[in-house]
Amino acid sequence: MFIALAVIYVVYIYKYTLPQTSVFLRIILITTRSLVLVLLLLLIFEPSFTVNNEDEEKPVVPIFIDNSSSMSNFNSSIADEVFDIIDEGTSSNITEYKYFSFDSRVDEINKDSVGLLRYDKGITNFENVFNYLSNSNDYLTSAVIISDGIINDGSSSIYQAENLNFPVYTIGIGDTSEISDIYVSSILNNRFIYKETPTVVATEISNENLAGETVTVTFLENNKRIDSQEIILSESGINRVTFEYVPKESGKHKLTIQVSQISNEHNFENNIRSTIIDVLENKLNILVISGSPSADFKAVYNSLKQVDEYEVNKFIQINESDFLGNNFAAKLDSAQVLVFINFPYGNTNDEIIQKVLRKISIDKTPFFNLLGADLSLLSLNKINNLLPFTQGQSFGEVFLAEPVFSEQNSNFISGKLEDFSSKLVFPPVFYPNGNFNIKPGIQVIASTKVNNIQTDMPMILSQNDALLRSITFIGSNFWKWRFKSEINKKNVFDQLVYNSIQWLRVSDRQRKFFVETNKDIYAPGETIEFIGELYDDKLEPINNASVA
Template sequence: MQSLQIHTVHSPWFALLCLAAGIGVAWLMYRRGGPWPTGLRWLLASLRALLVALVLFLLLEPYTRRIRQEEIKPKVVLALDNSQSVGLFTPKPQITATLQALDQMAERLTAKGLEVKRTSFQAGDSSLQTFSNIPFTAQTSNLHALLEKGITPYRDQNLAAVVLLSDGIHNQGPTPTFQLYDAPVYPVALGDTIPKPDIVLEEVQYNKINYSGTSFPLVATIRQAGFTGSSVQVLLQENGKTIQRRTLSLPRKATVEVPFQVSAAQPGKKHYEVVVQPLPKEFTAVNNRRHVYLDVIKGKLKVLLAAAAPHPDIKALRSALRTNPLLDVEIVLGPFQSPAFKTPYDAAILHQIPNTGNVGTDWLRRLRSAKVPTFYILGAQTDFSAFNQLQAGVQLNNPSPQFDEVQPVLNNAFQRFSTEPLALGRIKAWPPTAVTFGDWRVAPGTEVILRQQVGAVSSSKPLLLYKSSMPVPSAVLLTDGSWQWRLTEASDHGSAQIYDALMTHLVQLLANRRNEKRLHVFPVKDAFEVSEAVALQADVFNAVQEEIFGQQIAVTLTHEGSKQTQHRFRHEQGGEGLRLGNLPVGLYRYTATANVEGQTFKDTGEFLVQEQNLESLIALADHSLLQQLAERSETRLFYPNQLTQLEKALLEANFKTILRSHQEEKDLLEQYWYYFLLLGLACAEWALRRFYGSL
C-alpha cells in the first residue's frame, strides 16, 4: 500500500497567494472578453490561472513524500548441517526420509503464512529451494557459523526461528552453546549415539621439519571400540609403497600408540601415509588413513645477532628466533665480543649498527662484502648519516633529537609471508615505542610490513620494511623498543606467538638467498589446508638485481599423480599473483618460466595441500550439545520422527507479521511529471486559442 503527499519548505498558506496571483493574471488577460464563447473563456482563464499558480508554487520549495507500507511475514530458517560426519554416520534411508519430510513441512509452513528459508555449510546455497539432493561433503562442522549464516541475512527481516538439523558434532569455531543468537533455535538431532565397532586413526605426531641423514619418529594414535584383543596391521607407506609394517594387538584401553622410525637421505618435502588395515565388521574404513607431510632440510640457517651494546631487544629477538628449529643464532654484544666469522652467515641482525661509537663498523663492512642479507634495527645510538649510505630501503633526512611515540599497524598488502588471522588485532594492542622524528623516505621497490600510528591517527610512515631489490635483501625496524611488544603479548595472551612469528618469518625471508636469480616464484605458505585457497607470488629482477614488473609468467603445476595443469599470470607491483583456489590433497611441484629482457628464466618449487580429516574422527552424535542449545533458547530438542511436533510448536509460537513503512522524500523540481503537467496546461490553452480563432 502506497500514499503520495506533497509538502513545502515554507508555509503552505502561501499557496493561496500563488492561486490568487494566478487568478489575477487570468483576469487581466480575459476580462475584456474576446472571440470566444463565455464558457470557453472561463475554461481558458482557468487554465491560465492554474498554470501561473503552479509555476509560482515552485517558489515554496515543494517536495513529495511517498510512504510505502509492506507486510513482512515471519521467517523460519532451516539450517542443515551437511558435514561429512552426518553423511557417514547417519543411515542413508533415515537422512533421505528426514529431508523429504523437512521439505514437506516447509511447504505446509509456507501455506500457513510463514516464510521458510533454507541454508547449509556449502558456499552460495543461502537460497536453496530443497534439501532432497544436497550432498554431505562439508569437511568441518562449525555450527556457530552455520547458525550465523542463517540469522545474519534476515536479522532485520522478522526472523522468527532457526531450525538446526545436526548430529551435534562441532569441531571448528566458537562453541554455539556459549553464544547468544537473535532468534530461538529449534534443534533436530541427527546421527546415532550408540557406539559402533570401529577403529579410528586419530592422529600422527611428527616433527614437520627434519634433517637429512638422520632418523625421526612418527607416532600414530589409534582408538578402537568393539575390537579388544583383535590383531590389526598398521602400515607406513611412501608413494603408495609400504616401507614399514607393525602388527598390533588391540588392548582393552581405548587408545594406543604405534611408533615408526623413518630415515630420509635427500632434502625435500616428503609425503607418507599411515594406514590401519580394516577389520571384518568394522563400521567404516574412512577414518583408517592419515597423511603425513614434512620437510627434510639439509641444515640450519646461520644467523648473526650483533648489538653495539647490551639491550632488552637482544633477549626478545633471541627468544623469538629460538622458537624456530631452522635457525642457528650466534649472539654478539660489542665491545665485549666479536663475531666468529668461521662459517658464512645466511643472515645478520644488526642492532644500532652503524652507531655513533663506531662499534661494529668492521663487522658491517665484512657482512656487506660477503653480501649477507641484513636486518637493521635503529635506535638512539644509530649513526643515521652512515646508515643512509647503506641504501637499505629507507633514509632519514634531517634527523631530530626528538622522538615520536608510535604504535605498529599491520600492512595487509604485504604478502611475502602469511600472518596469522590473530595478528591484526594483537599487533594493534602492542604498546607505543619511540621512533626518531624526521623525514623518512622509502626507496622504490621497498615494501612496508608495519606502519606508524601516532595516537589515534594512522599514517603512511613506515615502521618495519623489507627491500628485495638490492644486491642482497635487507630489512629495517625504525625502533629499538620491540622488546616491549613481546613482553606485552606474552603477558596478555600467555605466549608471544605473533611477535615470534613476525621476526622468524622476516629472518627466514632474508636468509633464503636468491643467489641473484632473475625469477623467483614462491607460495605464500609452504602448507595449505584443503579448505584454503592456494596462491603463488613472484619476484622478477633485472641484471643489476632491481625488481621489475609487467612480465607474463607461465606456471606448470604437477600433482603427485603426474597430472599437470597450465597457468599464466602477469607480475604487477602490488598484484595478487597467481590464485589457484582450492586444490585436492597432495604434494604439488611447479615450474615457472618468464621472459626477462630477451632471456628466458626458470624457477621451481613445491608446496603441500593437507586434509584436516576432522569429520571422520568421531562416529557418535553429540545430542547433549543440541539439548543445551534448546535450553538456552527455551525450546526443546526434536528427533527426525518428531517433525510433526516441531511444525506444531512453530505454529503455536504464533509469530506475528510485521507492518513496515518506507518513506521517500524527493524535491518536486527533480520530478519530470510536474514539468509535463505545466507543459500540458500551456499547450492546452494555446491549442484552444488557436483553434477558436485568436492567440
C-alpha cells in the first residue's frame, strides 16, 4: 500500500512543473523518483515473499521375493503361494507397492510377473537387497522379504538392517531347514608339471552341517586311482588335503578328486571335481660339441648322461676334418641346449662354426660354454658375439685359481645345496693369464682367488638378454671338481652342471610368480583366498616361500 501511495504522490508532484517541461522528461523524472522511493520503503520495512507448494508423495513398500531353487525344493506350488500372499497383502490404496525378485542380484518386476518366477537360481544374497534399501530415493515406510532364509552368498546384513529407519518384515516360506552337504571346493596344482617329476596336488573339501563325519578322499588320474585319504570333517567347514603326484607320461591328463557319500547329504553330484593339466616332456635334447677329446669333456658329458630327463648327443673333433659322431645336422637341428667344450678349436671347419652360429641366432638356442685355459688354441675371434667378455692382452700363461661364489649368486647355480660355497673348498683349476673386459649386462656368478687373494677376474658368467642366454666357464681341469666336490652325499659339480642346464632351458619370458584367487566372483563381505606360486630361475617350485 505504501508503494502505491508513493507512486501516486510522485505522479501528482510532477503533473505540473515550473517551468513547464516536456512530457518525456516528466515520465523519466516520475520513474526515477518512484524507483528510489520504492527501494527506500523496501529497505525500511524488509517485506518477505512466501510461496507455498504442496506435493503429495505416496509411501512406498518394496516387496522382495527370493527366486532361488531352494524355495521350490519340496514345494511345486510355491509360485501360486507367493502370488496369493502378495495379492492378499497389497490392497491398500494409499500405499505404492514395488516388486522385486532377488538371487545374486536384485531385479524390479511388475505384479503380474510374480506368478511367472521359476525359482531356479542357485544363489540367495540378502546383502544386495539391503544395499538397494539403503540407497533408494523412494519414500520407504517399510519393506517385505519373502524367502526361505537360506543364504548362500554375501553376508547376512544384520548391521545394515539395524541402521535402516523403517521396519523390514520377513515372510518365511519354502523349506527353511538347513541342508547337509559335502563338496569339493577346489583343486590346486603347480603350473609347470614335468613328466616323472614329483609334485603336489592339493584340494579343499567343504562341508555344511556334517562336522565330525569321516569320509574318504580319493585322488584319480584319468579315472585311475592314485591315492586316497580318510579325513574327519572339520568344524570350520573346510578340510585341506594334499596328495603326492608323479606323472608317468607327458601330455594332457584329467585329475579328479572324489569324496565318499554320506546318506543324509543334500547333493551327491558335487562330491566329485576334475581338472585338466598339461604335463611337459622332461627329456631335453642336448648336443655336446667338443673341439678335442679332454678330461673336462668327459666330466661334463658323464654328468649330463646320468640325468634321466636329458637326451644327450656328442660331436667331438678329432682332427681338422674328422669328428666322432654322425648326423651332425639333424642333431644340431633338434638340440634344445648346446654345450661347448673348447669349441671352436683353431682348426675347426668354418662350415661347422657357421651352422652352430645360425642355430643360436635363428632359434635363440641357449648354450653352456667351457673355455680352456689355453685360449690361444681356440678360434674365439669367430664367436666374439657369443662371448660374455672381450679379451684384452693375453700373456700366454696359466696359473692356478679357485672359485669365489658371490653370496647373492651361489643359489643361482647351486640350487638346493645350502651354503655349499662356505662348506666346500674347490680344487684349483688352470686359469688363463690375461685381461677380460666383461660386457654390459653380464652377471658374474664366480670370480677367482689366487694364492688366497680374491681378484675381479671372472670364472663363471651368465648372460641373459633378448639375443643370448648362456653360461660360460673359463679355465681347465674342472673335472677335478667332479671327483673332489661332494657335500651331503651330493656331487657339487653335477649339481652345478644340472642347474646350469635347467636355468638355460627356461625362457626368461616365462613368469615365475603367480597370484590368483580360489574363485572368480565374490560377494561383498566374503573372505577372499589368495593362492601364490613361486618358481626359481629353473621353474622349480619353491616350497614355503616368503614374498614381501
